Amino acid sequence: MSSLQPLIKSYLNHLASQRGLSPITIKNYQRNLAEFSAMLEDKKISSWTELDSQTVRLMVKQLHQKGIKARSIATKLSALRSFLEHLVQFEVITHNPAKGISAPKLDKPLPKNISVDEIFQLLDIDEDDPLSVRDQCMMELMYSSGLRLSELVGINLIDIKLSEKEVMVTGKGSKQRLLPITDRAVQTIKQWLKIRPDFCQPGETALFVSKQKNRISERNVQARMEQWGLKQALPSHLNPHKLRHSFATHMLESSGNLRAVQSLLGHADLATTQVYTHLDFQHLTQVYDQAHPRAKRKK
The missing domain is CATH 1.10.150 (DNA polymerase; domain 1)
Structure with a gap:
């Protein structure tokens, strides 16, 4: 029994x-x-x-x-x-055979990306007060280049090359990468630079500063973006990572170039980009078959 x-x-x-x-x-x-x-x-x-x-x-x-x-x-x-x-x-068994055994890793829910129309809705800011100009510039730049929050607040004046439409950012592991920025982002940066001296002490190197006249904090950026999401009537909560995620999704949908998106995001592993952008294996196979010289199938 x-x-x-x-x-x-x-x-x-x-x-x-x-x-x-x-x-x-x-x-x-x-x-x-x-x-x-x-x-x-x-x-x-x-x-x-x-x-x-x-x-x-x-x-x-x-x-x-x-x-x-x-x-x-x-x-x-x-x-x-x-x-x-x-x-x-109770000495029925001598040891616990389940001790130290873990369940499969919990799935991390990915943030829902913002549609292209919602991005335009968010960035359509018609206000000229200094903080609005700064915030619009931050959001334009983050969506322009798919920046991490830490990369955005870490940008210094010397990292911006407006004539070349480029920005140098420092990512994870102190790895730097040079990224293109859009014409719209360049325009908003120029607008911000005109009023930036009123917000910082002489010699301040940070591109984005707060009312405290020093480099803006990550928490401050999060709070400001959350406010703009509500003010611009987005249907879901806005945070910096959602802008980065939307950039990746929109770029991949438009180009189909997984490697290029990986490079722009600063991912060391292609698998990270795959998960990040909700790709399924079937889509990966299609990209691979179309791009790899030895993988193209005979029709």
Whole structure:
């Protein structure tokens, strides 16, 4: 007779009587442990003493292959780990085979990009007060070149070459890259430079400064962009990363050149660009087949 179910029942009673957990929480434990015990019985394992780390990993893999989300797998694995730890304490098993085993990495939700029409709506600012001029310049430059927030606030006057329409930015790992900027961004930079001296001390090197007359902070930029998103009636929350993400998406949709977008974004790994821009493998295959001399298929 299988000893899987009796020990689960005993553990659930322990949770109710000794730990005082709610009926809903106990029900969740019961459901998750029942799922694991069913998988073990399918593997002809009838006792918790037969369970080892390799089998736990296989069950986690099996859940993942069934399409269960990483967060749900993590919850199930936590329930199993707690149950097995209980068995260790009561000397039913000698060690916890689920200890140290992790669920698949949680998926990081990507920010929803802003449509091209919404970008025009955002940047259509008809105000000439100094802070509005500065903010419009920051947003134009960020969308123009797909800058990270840290790259934007780190730009110095010497990094801007308006005649060449270029900007030098310092990215992750202190790696520098030279990026093109749009005519519109050049125009707004010129407008900002005319009034910038009123906002900074002599000798200040930062391109963008705040009312405190020093380099603007990342938090300040975030707050200002959030305000502009509301003021320009965008349908979703605006943040700097969303502008960078939108730049990448729009550039890729227009050009189909994954490598060029990778270079512009400063990604060391092409896979980062793939995930960043919501590309699926089918699209990658199409780009590869069209671009690689040895991959072009005969028709």
